[in-house]
Amino acid sequence: MTYGIKIAKPGKSVHSTDLRDLSVDMNTFSMFKLHSSSTTSVSFSAGDTEKSATVSHALGYVPAFLVYYKRSDESVERLLPDIPYGVDFDYYPWAYATTTGITVGYTYATPFNRTIVTGDNAGIREELWTGSAGLIVGNVSGSGKSSAIRLASVPVPKNGSFTLANLEIKHVFSGPTNSDTKYKIYGIDEDNVGTGFDWNYAKTSAYDARNQAKVGSWWNFGTDVLDQVNEITTRAGWSSGNAMGFIFTEDGSASDAYIGDDTDTYPELTIDTSGSLTISFRVIIFKDKIAT
């Protein structure tokens, strides 16, 4: 004879053979034993892709666990696992147990609040230049040259609150002289820069003046264009997805002091938007072992 407690649901018999009729049957079923319930959180800022936190348990084995999470931009608490419907794998929460703790985290496939736009050959024009180089600016054999970049679609909102805008030019070479290349980088002050490159660009009042020392081999450089981007995106006619442009103007370089990039690598514009996101987790740990 076996002993134990068996409690049937209202209207059901303790002699039922249907397991679902019983609330408790200590001879047959075990029940979960709660170890702890606690909270933790992680915060995302622009550029972050993955954040995690760990709740320790000191059980010495891997326990069963449950995790709920809540994004600070939502009002609901969700149960893990949860792959948000309709966003593919763009962002998702995760959690795993180890012998020492429960680690919870959140992942963005692309950096949070960061927009990266890469140019192409069609979006680069050089003034009076017919060679095979891409962008070029400075003084080539006594002739001042300017260049412009057009990024066909920049998905940032009008009047956005941006904390960083960096334009990176890649695989750049220097002219033969050891003198600095002097130039300025303006935004093109237009709502939606056309493909014509008519060189009658209106420039933003903001610019970045640079004195670039000669560099011996291929290199990359980035420049701060936050003020230019702010000026463009606060234009009345700016809207997300419009084409944005920048113009590099020669500014008194000595002869043969110039820089250029090749045609196989393209400029890259990175824009960070202000704001943060906090993911709050509720971690429930049981004493029930799932692994050693």
Add this chain to the structure above:
Amino acid sequence: MTYGIKVAKTGKSVTSTNPDDFIFNSEYETIKIYDEPAVGSSVSVGAGSSTTVTITHNLGFAPMCWLFTELATGHYYCGVCLPSKADGFPSGYAYVGPNSAETYSDTTYFKFKIYNTTGATKTVKYFYFIFGDDGL
């Protein structure tokens, strides 16, 4: 008069009407663990392939199930989820198939399908609970 068993949490009264004040109260249904495997059960999943694990329960109804899988060494993830970037997503990782045709319970079986997108065969440890309660 109703009969039953109540065990209150420390500092709480068994006469409380707040369900959260109890460790156990037979007025409320309890999740019942019907089956669980030996700790350390595992399955081999080929490189770039998948393997279905089939557990026969024969309960006659589709029970609630709770699955844990070791998608990365020592890291036991819960249910159908993606691992962290540190654990290989998206370059090469293991995961439990989210499709309801491949991970489900019915009146006879609990099945789950484990995918391995890495370039090497992976042994995935797993643990599950099958409950004596309806999953639907």
